[in-house]
Amino acid sequence: MNVRSSGARAELVEQLPPPPDEAVVIRTRGLTKRYGELRAVDGIDLEVGRGAVYGFLGANGSGKTTTVRMLLGLVLPTSGTAEVLGRPMPAGRAEVLPRVGALIEGPGAYPHLSGRANLALLDASGADRLPRRSRHPRITEVLAEVGLDPADRRPTRAYSLGMRQRLGLAAALVRRPDLLVLDEPTNGLDPQGIQEIRELLLRLNAAGTTIFLSSHLLAEIEQMCSHVGVLDRGRLVLQERLDVLLRPTGLVAVRTPDVQRATELLGSAVAGVEADRLLVRALDAAGLNAHLVAAGLRVAELGPHRRDLEQVVLEAGRLP
Numbered sequence: 154m155n156v157r158s159s160g161a162r163a164e165l166v167e168q169l170p171p172p173p174d175e176a177v178v179i180r181t182r183g184l185t186k187r188y189g190e191l192r193a194v195d196g197i198d199l200e201v202g203r204g205a206v207y208g209f210l211g212a213n214g215s216g217k218t219t220t221v222r223m224l225l226g227l228v229l230p231t232s233g234t235a236e237v238l239g240r241p242m243p244a245g246r247a248e249v250l251p252r253v254g255a256l257i258e259g260p261g262a263y264p265h266l267s268g269r270a271n272l273a274l275l276d277a278s279g280a281d282r283l284p285r286r287s288r289h290p291r292i293t294e295v296l297a298e299v300g301l302d303p304a305d306r307r308p309t310r311a312y313s314l315g316m317r318q319r320l321g322l323a324a325a326l327v328r329r330p331d332l333l334v335l336d337e338p339t340n341g342l343d344p345q346g347i348q349e350i351r352e353l354l355l356r357l358n359a360a361g362t363t364i365f366l367s368s369h370l371l372a373e374i375e376q377m378c379s380h381v382g383v384l385d386r387g388r389l390v391l392q393e394r395l396d397v398l399l400r401p402t403g404l405v406a407v408r409t410p411d412v413q414r415a416t417e418l419l420g421s422a423v424a425g426v427e428a429d430r431l432l433v434r435a436l437d438a439a440g441l442n443a444h445l446v447a448a449g450l451r452v453a454e455l456g457p458h459r460r461d462l463e464q465v466v467l468e469a470g471r472l473p
């Protein structure tokens with residue numbers, strides 16, 4: 154509808170309070186946590202849009218878990234603000250947490266109870282427990298979803314680390330959350346398990362769940378995230394869409410056994426040399442190839458240059 158043609162309606166809309174901004178599911182401003190002299194998290198401005206799979210990368214001790222704990226209202230910031238699902242945290246905890254599924258640091262479970270019994274107990278202890286009739290089928294469904302056998306009656310003390318991680322994920326999923334916050338979700342899983350969990354998370358995301366996951370595994374982030382935030386000693390040194398970070402740099406990468414001669418031939422067009430690879434400023438890759446071959450140089454590989462996530466992250470960490 155053309156707003157200009159309906160002045161009264163436009164006026165009315167202007168008088169209403171703005172709706173909570175849920176296009177941005179997580180937003181922090183200057184979020185800081187100090188432990189004595191240590192700035193574990195140092196003034197970070199996170200922005201996670203609805204529908205994103207946001208990978209929160211950082212070395213051990215860079216502040217990921219502390220950030221996640223502040224987002225969930227488990228740790229109070231020293232300064233700065235955090236908003237989750239449009240509400241300030243920790244003040245909005247009662248409204249926000251029922252809509253958030255979280256898996257942080259080695260999920261706890263009663264060792265003498267089965268996975269099913271653990272989930273039922275967890276649900277029963279929540280303020281917004283599932284209706285009695287749907288509890289049993291929902292728990293069956295969610296156990297199967299994470300790849301655990303719903304009929305398994307063994308106590309969880311018999312579980313492998315990977316099975317415990319799956320159970321933790323099942324607990325996070327029981328209420329069909331709008332936002333999943335996962336701290337190192339594939340910890341302890343074998344390659345097959347990692348792939349299954351990745352596929353599950355992508356399915357949930359396709360169905361509308363926003364996912365915020367912390368990891369120190371670049372490959373994990375590269376394979377499943379739409380956005381990346383990089384934490385380095387408490388500071389957010391990079392926050393960007395993954396496709397933007399990995400798009401071509403505008404240089405042409407040439408792999409040749411004749412590096413020395415190629416460097417001489419191309420002169421100032423060479424932007425960098427790494428082992429048998431030259432990075433060349435050239436608008437026309439095919440023309441560059443013809444030029445090298447005409448000069449008698451052997452070209453093993455030639456194409457647009459892209460940085461991989463590891464290079465991007467290393468460079469971001471070197472920023473002042």
Ligand SMILES: Nc1ncnc2c1ncn2[C@@H]1O[C@H](COP(=O)(O)OP(=O)(O)OP(=O)(O)O)[C@@H](O)[C@H]1O
Pocket residue numbers: 188191193211212213214215216217218219220369
């Ligand atoms: N309760 C606490 N008291 C004092 N220092 C703390 C506390 N919690 C965390 N820290 C310190 O804050 C820094 C950030 O820790 P945090 O656990 O958030 O990092 P991380 O990126 O999650 O690391 P990891 O991947 O190892 O879990 C570390 O130096 C840690 O020792």
